[in-house]
Amino acid sequence: MFMDSLSWVDQTYVKKHANENPDDLRAMYHPNLRLYENVHAPDKNTSERTRTYDAMMAFGFRFGRKALLSFAVYLLTFLPYVGRFVLPAASFYTFNKAVGTPAAVVIFSSGLFVPKKYLVMFLQSYFSSRSLMRDLLDPYFSRVRYTKEQKKKWFHEREGVLYGFAVAFFIMVKIPLVGVLVYGIAEASTAYLITKITEPPPPPAEAGEFKEKDVHWENKHEFLNLPLDKLDKFNISSKYREKLRPDSTGEEIQGRSFT
Template identity: 55%
Template sequence: MSNFEPNAVIRGFQLTVVGTVRALKNPDLFKHEHFRQAAIAVAVGIVIQLIIQIPIISLKFILYIISWIIDLESATWDDDLLKGLEFLSKSVLQVPFLLMTLMGHLTPTLDEIFMQSIHWVDATYAQKHKSEDPNTLRDMYYPNLEMFPAKGGPRQSRPKMEVFMIFANRYGKKIGLGLAVYFLSMVPIVGRFVMPAASFYTFKSHVGTAPAVVIFGAGLVLPKTYIIRFLHTYFASRSLMRELLEPYFRRIKFTPEQKSRWFRDREGVLFGFSFAFTVVLKTPFIGVVMYGVAEASTAYLVTKITDPPPSPAESEGFAESQVTWKNKHDFLRLPLDHIDKLNVSSQDNIEQDSVLEGKKTH
């Protein structure tokens, strides 16, 4: 559990709070097209939700009529059916959130929010340390990152239908897998083991065998709805984090294997950061508006878990150098009020490491 230790998850949550506060101080944040798109997503989501509620309400009415003829008090199938419909309804309630994710692939708005926020983080850092020796400060992120082309991003003239089909295929598989697990869990006798087994399989490769066994055991005891919510939140957090980091990975090109190792080395912090936003983004109506704030906060997160990028001409080997989070252990043990302490030049990092080690021995 070295990458998923509680301290890393807590630090990720702290970065959510600090990043959000700093993002909201940016006077240019709310000038972006994102918030008009969020309003559209809310309106479309409400319409879709009303359409979906029609067959659910109709089925409830039919069951009510049937109850006049057949005694349903002792039956359980009708309750299971209604609970299943409620589950599907609550899942579909995230339609505005899903639309915002899709818009991130079709329009450059969220990409622009990320880059503008990187610029704001740089400016804030320079202002905060303006009285210090410039040679001890870290390099800026925005100037070189802005020079990288956003390959595969919404800025390029890629057919929107092609982008939509790729998006629909990816999320269709995830939704299909989730529904398959849910319906299998309703099978008599075997069903009670489906959710715990899915939890064990999911977490074994991420947090280790022992914690996965604990989760499996809890799944046998706790109600199925708790496990469903737990798994849904976990997967939603992972998906959200990958979407929020897309503007960075569109510019800094990693191989799939490098990207996998990059995420694995930062898994605890990324989960803590994205979990907090996942909970907030599930809030009806408010969630889609906060998506832009989450993207802006991700810009702050990037400056904490990566090094400033070189220019594109000097970027060979940079991706591989970022796979391992170099100052992870120092950063995780910093007190919250010194969270910017390691945002200095490489040489000064060495000196600060010595100071930290000296404090630790005393």
């Protein structure tokens, strides 16, 4: 669904700006990203059962560690004298890097007066939204393979936008019956989001330099101040040139790509 949505975003963008100068249009995402599927194809010598087991182990380790950490914080809240400061301190630590020290101090101060129940709900929504966002971005990162450190920087640079994007879907996903449908909408929307917070990936042979640069969100503050109809303003570079690119349906898309 992610790649189909990305192809649709590219085609819709080109049709919307068909009467404009091609040099002023953003580059295409779907064609080059599709090339990464063969680069990271599963090893034929590894059985499906082994790959499933490895994925389950990675999933269990990631969420098991979070569960243990949450349980430890919960137990610390029962300590005499200092227990009431544990959740506010955890909030400060969590949000200090994400929103800055002043805002984190406000959250810490509020946590001293807000009932524990609501503070736990607030923290739960934050961490659950982060987990949801990582799952939604998995189709992208399964193709463009960042190192662990690069991926950490990539998320940190875009943390505020990703949280705001995910928290709305996190609330709707919890709605009975329609939650599965909302998840599909969220995955499709993530394809559109990728075109706003990253540069189009180059051919796989040039991926190393691209990943080193793309972890930093260039023009971040300028982008966040743009009006909605100008969101592609900073996604234009002289590194691209105009040419025809095939999409997944076999049709030709007029756009620009890396040379």
